Amino acid sequence: MLYREVGQFRTSYAADQAIFPIRQDRFGMLALLLVAYIAVPLMANEYWLSTIFVPFFVFSLAALGLNILTGYAGQLSLGTGGFMAVGAFTAYKLATAFPGLNIVLVFVAAGIVTALVGLLFGIPSLRIKGFYLAVATLAAQFFLIWLFVKVAWFQNYSPSGVITAPPRAVFGHFFVTGPEALPAYKYWFTLTFAAVLALAAKNMVRGATGRKWMAIRDMDIAAEIIGIRPLSTKLLAFAVSSFYIGIAGALWAFIYTASVEALAFDIDRSFQILFMIIIGGLGSILGSFLGAAFIILLPIFLNNLPDQLGLHVGVALVTNLQDIIYGALIVSFLIAEPNGLAALWRIGKEKLRLWPFPH
Amino acid sequence: MHSNGGVLLKVEGIALAFGGVKALADVSFDIRKGEVRAIIGPNGAGKSSMLNVINGFYRPHAGSITYKGRTVRHMRPHQAAKAGIARTFQNIALFKGMTTLDNIMTGRLLKMRGNFLLDALYVGPARREETAHRAVVEQIIDFLEIQAIRKVPVGRLPYGLQKRVELGRALAAEPDLLLLDEPMAGMNFEEKEDMSRFILDVNEEFGTTIALIEHDMGVVMDISSRIVVLDYGRKIADGTPDEVRRDQAVIDAYLGVAHDGGKGA
């Protein structure tokens, strides 16, 4: 079946507004979900599930959150790591204070608390923009990490400053944290968060909410003149974005690493996630996932490359080379396609729609 | 042009200055319901500033604005929008990264009741609302004959089409008062004709009151019912196209004569 719109006349606006208006895209999405839910856990080994797929979903969620704020609403933030830490430590405090509380509710509550914190740090965005706003979020980043390192209450007075996720199960006995947790359960758990929240994000950005965000991003003066209130629109973006990032932080601490210290969410983490959305595509849901995959897979690929080629190089050299190649690839990619991987994907699809006719 | 006489908007004694520059000085005029009111004058006369005062973008230093019977010194832009004032800009203020459709849909935001949670779930009310507003926006797209560029990001459109999309976004709000700042600037003859037709159609079919800034005298004389003439921030004439055409002060201003006398004032 060719990839075509032809013959698929959308006879109503409702149909044209559907999330995937082209039938092949709908099948593609369904197939992708089937593969993700069934084929991958059947075929992938523990290494792939725990060290590639789980962090991939966690990073994708964080990137999605940052993309809502930066890509859609146009507010640059360097505080992503700090907000992930808020999610992680809130989840930890809640889970240990209320052992009976369902783990899903713990994560949602962690997201809500992070949203409130994000709201607070979003208030300066009414007055300051661009570079200066980035500096303000940087202050938030440093303050939050300092808070979680220094105030022992957040770590339940653990001497090392490390928090360890208590064992928790979903549906009674499917453990997703703790010693009995299975990689497949962790995988399904994070996948479900990523899938549900990505769908919600897609719905928001293609609806009135997303149009408000993008209007503020593209021209805040004109947005105000058609009746959009800049402060509430920006604050909503900060809150929703932080909700996503907070849940990503909680998933990171509980599901991916199981025990973590605040420094895992330092400024490097913020930059890493910013790279993801720049490479994947600002203002694109798909781009958040592509960017996360790229940033996670590239180092693994570069790590294994010398072995694959049969080269024997020292470990120190490999690490240095990796950094150089990594940086060079990112820069050259951005020069070649400043709109990110998602733009490549879209251009590819547009070509495919017309293929084999060039015009 | 079916002006029925009632006054929709009245500005009185408006003054505005930027540092030492007096952009507006003691300007008063009114706009009647249903008319096409033109504001003309040489470059820098204060025309755009006047529109900015009306829709709350600039705060005047003196004077008052009476809109729909309520008198204020200043409305905030979103209050003006809520009260039914929509506008286009001299330098086009579209949302460049969004499609034509999305840009015009933003014009309906004030009429949409949903919230982000309903949007996220895309359930019942959110979906119904989106579809209902989409239908109105499609009518505007048909009216402006821009069906073909519905899904194109407006940043990629040529200037003339961008002006049309911007008019569409303003129309989507179903305004009572539509402020147009040089809607035909930089257009060729045919584009100007199209735009004049759209403006007249909006005025006649929907009864929308229009305030229009335009440099092309042919167009102004053709489509407006009354004209305010500004020069150096002051009103120098006000009347029908015929009256304004014969006004000596206007002729002088456009020939540059009055400026020598005016500078001392």
Ligand SMILES: Nc1ncnc2c1ncn2[C@@H]1O[C@H](COP(=O)(O)OP(=O)(O)OP(=O)(O)O)[C@@H](O)[C@H]1O
């Ligand atoms: N934001 C601003 N800051 C400083 N000066 C301004 C500003 N806006 C307008 N002015 C000044 O006010 C005066 C009137 O400007 P305005 O833009 O209203 O003129 P105009 O009649 O619309 O001219 P044009 O036909 O060139 O568009 C000019 O001297 C202009 O330089």
Ligand SMILES: [Mg+2]
């Ligand atoms: Mg002007």
